[in-house]
Amino acid sequence: MSYFFQLVISGVVVGSIYALSALGFVLIYKSSRVLNIAHGQIIAAGAFITYGLTVWANLPIYLSFVLSMILTFFLAMSVERIFLRRLIGEPIISVIMVTIGLMSILDGLIYLTPFGTENFSFPPFLPVTPIAFFGVSISWTQLVGVIVTFTLIAGFSWFFKKSTVGISMRAVSDDQLASMSIGISVPRVFGLAWAMAGLSAAAAGGIIGNITGLNFDTLHAFGIVVFPVVILGGLDSILGAVVAGIIMGLIQQFASGYLDGNWGLNGTGEVLPYIILLIILLFKPHGLFGIHEIERV
Amino acid sequence: MTYLTVSDVTLTFGGLNALTDVNMDIEPGIITSIIGPNGAGKTSILNCISGFYHPSKGEIRYGRRSLTKASPHQVSNYGIARAFQNLELFSGLSVLDNLMLARHQNLNYSILHAVFYFGKAARLEAENRAYVEKVIDFMELEPYRKMMVGNLSYGVQKRVEVARALTLAPRLLLLDEPMAGMNIEEKEDIVRFILDLKKEWNITVVLVEHDLGVVMDISDQIYVLDFGMLIGKGTPDEVASNPKVIDAYIGEE
Numbered sequence: 001m002s003y004f005f006q007l008v009i010s011g012v013v014v015g016s017i018y019a020l021s022a023l024g025f026v027l028i029y030k031s032s033r034v035l036n037i038a039h040g041q042i043i044a045a046g047a048f049i050t051y052g053l054t055v056w057a058n059l060p061i062y063l064s065f066v067l068s069m070i071l072t073f074f075l076a077m078s079v080e081r082i083f084l085r086r087l088i089g090e091p092i093i094s095v096i097m098v099t100i101g102l103m104s105i106l107d108g109l110i111y112l113t114p115f116g117t118e119n120f121s122f123p124p125f126l127p128v129t130p131i132a133f134f135g136v137s138i139s140w141t142q143l144v145g146v147i148v149t150f151t152l153i154a155g156f157s158w159f160f161k162k163s164t165v166g167i168s169m170r171a172v173s174d175d176q177l178a179s180m181s182i183g184i185s186v187p188r189v190f191g192l193a194w195a196m197a198g199l200s201a202a203a204a205g206g207i208i209g210n211i212t213g214l215n216f217d218t219l220h221a222f223g224i225v226v227f228p229v230v231i232l233g234g235l236d237s238i239l240g241a242v243v244a245g246i247i248m249g250l251i252q253q254f255a256s257g258y259l260d261g262n263w264g265l266n267g268t269g270e271v272l273p274y275i276i277l278l279i280i281l282l283f284k285p286h287g288l289f290g291i292h293e294i295e296r297v
Numbered sequence: 298m299t300y301l302t303v304s305d306v307t308l309t310f311g312g313l314n315a316l317t318d319v320n321m322d323i324e325p326g327i328i329t330s331i332i333g334p335n336g337a338g339k340t341s342i343l344n345c346i347s348g349f350y351h352p353s354k355g356e357i358r359y360g361r362r363s364l365t366k367a368s369p370h371q372v373s374n375y376g377i378a379r380a381f382q383n384l385e386l387f388s389g390l391s392v393l394d395n396l397m398l399a400r401h402q403n404l405n406y407s408i409l410h411a412v413f414y415f416g417k418a419a420r421l422e423a424e425n426r427a428y429v430e431k432v433i434d435f436m437e438l439e440p441y442r443k444m445m446v447g448n449l450s451y452g453v454q455k456r457v458e459v460a461r462a463l464t465l466a467p468r469l470l471l472l473d474e475p476m477a478g479m480n481i482e483e484k485e486d487i488v489r490f491i492l493d494l495k496k497e498w499n500i501t502v503v504l505v506e507h508d509l510g511v512v513m514d515i516s517d518q519i520y521v522l523d524f525g526m527l528i529g530k531g532t533p534d535e536v537a538s539n540p541k542v543i544d545a546y547i548g549e550e
Contacts, residue, residue, distance in 0.1 A: 164401050171387060171398055178385040180369035181347070181378070182399040182465060 002135035007257040008250065013142045013211070015249020016149040020204040021222050022229040022241035023156060024197030030173045030236045031193035033092065034084060037099040039201060040223010041106035046072045046202025047209035047219050048115045054122065061125050069202045076198025080191045088187070110216060121213040145207040152203055153242055156196070160238060169193060173236065228273035231280050234290025244288060248273055300324060301346070301469060301501070306355035308341055308525075315341045316525045318355070323518075325468070328495055328502045330512045333522035334545060339505040340382060342522070343471050346503075347379045348372040359469070378467035380458045382474045382505075388447035392438055392457055393429065395446055399464040400425040429464055435498075436460040436490060452483040459490065469501045470494065476508055484508065488515060513537065521545065 021043055028036045036042075046068055053064030083102060087095050110116045126140035160166040171179045172189045180186055205219060212218055229248050233240025256269030280287060303321040307314060316338045323329050331339045344350040346357055348369040357364040362375055373379075387395050433439060436456050441449055446457055459475055472491070476484045488511055494500045506512050512519065513533040521529040521542045529539040536542055 167398065167401060174387045174389065175385050177349075177381060178387060178461075180349070181373060181381070181385065182401070182461065183370045183373035184401075185368065185370040 003257070005134070005136045007253045009136060009138050010142075011250035011253035012246060013138075013146050013249070014252065015246035016146050016153075017204055017208055017211075017222065017245075018225060018229050018248050019242040019245025020149050020152060020200055020207070022226050022233065022245050023153065023238060024200040024204075025226050025230055026233075026236065026238055026241045027193050027197045027200070029230070030238070031169055032084070032088075032190045034095050035099065036197070037096065038103040038106055038223075039197070039226055040220045041103055041110065042072065042076060042198055042201040043205040043208070043223050044110060044115075044216055044219035045075065045106065045205070046198070047205030047214055048110070048113070049202065050206040051115075051120055051122065051209060051214055055120075061122065065203070065206045068206060069199045072198040072202035073195045074198075076201070077191050077195035079198075080194035084190070084194070085187060088190070115214065116216055119213060119215050122210050139211075141210050145211050148203070149207060152200065156200065157238065159196075165192065225273055228277040228280075230287075231277050232287055234287030236291055237287070237289035240287055240289030248276070251276070300358075300360065301503075302356075302358045303342070303346070304356050304358075306342070306345060306352040306357060308338075308345060308350055309353040314525050316345070316352070316522075319522070319525070319527050321520055321527075321530075323469075323501065323503060325501050326495065326499055327517035328491065328504060328515055330504045330506060330516040330519045331522060332506065332509065332512055332519060333528075336524075337522040338525040339522055340473055341525070343379065343473055343503070343505060346372070347377060347471060373465060376466070376468040377471065378462035378465040378469075379471040380455075380462045380473060380475060382477065384451075384454050384458055386446045386454060386457060386461070389445065391443050391445055392433070392441050392449075392460075393443060395457060395461055396429045396432060396464045397425065399461050400429065428466070432460050432463045435493070436463070437486070452479050455479065455483075456487070456490075459487075463494075463498075463500075467500060469503065472502060472504045472506075474505055474507065476506060476511065484511065491515060 021039070024042075025036060025039045028034055028039075049068040049071055050061075050064050053059045053067055054061045057064070059067070079102065083098055084095070087098060114120075126144060128140070130137040130139045131143065160170060168179065168184045169189050169192065171182075171184060172186055176186055179189075204222065208219060208222060225248065229244045230241060232248065233242075233244030251272055252269040255272045256267075259265045259268040301321070301323040303319055303323075306316055306319045308316040319338070319342060321329075321342075331342060333339055341350065345352050346364060348364065348367045348371065351366055355365075359375060359377065364372055364375070364377075367375070387398065390398070433442060436459065438453070438456060438460055441453055441457075446454060449457070455475060455478075459472065462470055462472075475491075476487050479487065491502055491504065492515060494502060504512070504516070516533055518531065519529075519533055519536045520527060521536060521539070523541075523545040528545055529536050529542040531539070
C-alpha cells in the first residue's frame, strides 16, 4: 500500500509541474489561438537562466528564481512583439510554422551554450534527507517545488478571475471585436499572454531543474508532454490544464510503477500520454474542459 | 462641442476602392444616417471612424483629435462607442456582466484596494454599477439583467449590444443596422431609444440603416453612398428628391 502512496506523491509532484507548463501554453492559445511549439524551449531557457544567476552570478536561489521569471517575462513578450505581432490575421498554418522556426532558433542558441550538451545540477540548498511518514517519503526539493507550483497556479487563477488585466484577457479570448469596442487593446493583451506564459514557463523550468537536474533533453521533453496534457484538459481551459496535468503525472507514475518490468513492458510511462492523446482526439476532441463550439444557424 | 469630420477618405483593398473621396461633417447633438445599397461602403466608413480600418488616403478628425491612425481601443477611449451589425457580445456572460465589463476602463484603483475591497475600489464599483443600472433602465433590459446573453432572443441581444456601447458613456454613438431582423414592435422601441438618446442624453448618433421609413423619420441629416462614393447629402426631404439617389435605389429607367 505504501508503494501506491509513494506513486501518488511522485505523480502529483510531476503532474503539478505539467500543470504549470501547460498553463503557459493554454494562456497563449486561449488569447490568441496560437499553438506555441517552442514552449519547451522557453521552459529550458527559464531553467538555464535560473542556474546561471544562482551559480555564476552567485545570487540566492530564491532571488534568481524570481529574476529568471521576470527576465523570461520580457523575453517572451519581445518574442511576441517581434515575430508574432505582424502575423495577426495571417492563416494559422503560417503562425505555427513561425513557432516551429522559433523552436529551431532557440534550440540552436541553447546548443551554443554549455547547457545544450552537458548536465548540470543546482547546488543543494534544502536538507537532503527526505521527509518520511507512514512509509512514504518525499524529498525537500519535491515538497518545496509542489508548494511553489500550487501557489503560482492559485495566483494565476486569481489573476484571471479578478484582476482587470486578467478579465480583459478573458474578454479578448471570447470576442476580439467586442473587446476592442469597449476599449481593450488586443495586441497588448497578446503581448501580456506571452509574457505570462514565459513567466510560468520559467517557474516550471526552475522547479524541474531543481528536482531532476538540468538536462536539455529532459526539460525539452516537458514542453512536448504539454501537448497530451492540453489536449486532455481542453486547449482553451486553464482549469483543464491543471487537472489534466495532475492526471497525466499520476498516469505516468502508475504506468511506470506497475507495468514496467512486467509482461516484458518498459517505458510505458513515456508512451502512455501519447496513447491518451490519440484516444482523446478520437472520442472527445474538445478535451475534458474545452469549449464545444456550437453554431446556431 | 465636438465635431466629427471625414475629409477625402479613400479606403482601398487590393485594387478595389471600398470608399472614394468621402466627405462628411457631423455636428454634435444630431442624428445622422448613412444609407445606400448593399456594398455601398456604409459599414466601411464606420470601420474607418472606429479605427478597425485605416483610410488609405484622407483624414478623420474628432474635435482636435485625429482618428486616421487611431486603434479601436483608443477611439473608444475618446468617447466614441459602437454597436455592431452582427452581434459581438460575450455570450457566456449575463447582461449585467457584459455591461460591467465595458466599465472596466474606469477601474483604476490599485491592486491593494482591489484585494481588500475598500475605499476607492468599493466606491468605483458602486458608481459603475449605478451607471450600468441607469443604462439597463433606459434600454428596458430589467427583466434580462441576470440572464445569459447567449440565451436571449435576437431582438434583445441587439438591445444589449446598444446598451453596452452606451455603458462606455460615449459622446458619439455609431449604430450599424440596429434594427436589422427585427419586427415592427422591436423597431419602434429602438427608434424611441435613439430619439431619447439625442434628447435626454445629448449623444450624437450616426446610424447605418436599411429601413428608409425609419431613416426619413428620425434623421437630421442623411448621407447617401453608392459604390463607395457620396452621391447625396442633406435633410431627409432634400435626399428624397435627389435624382441621383432615386437612381441608385430604383435604377435608371
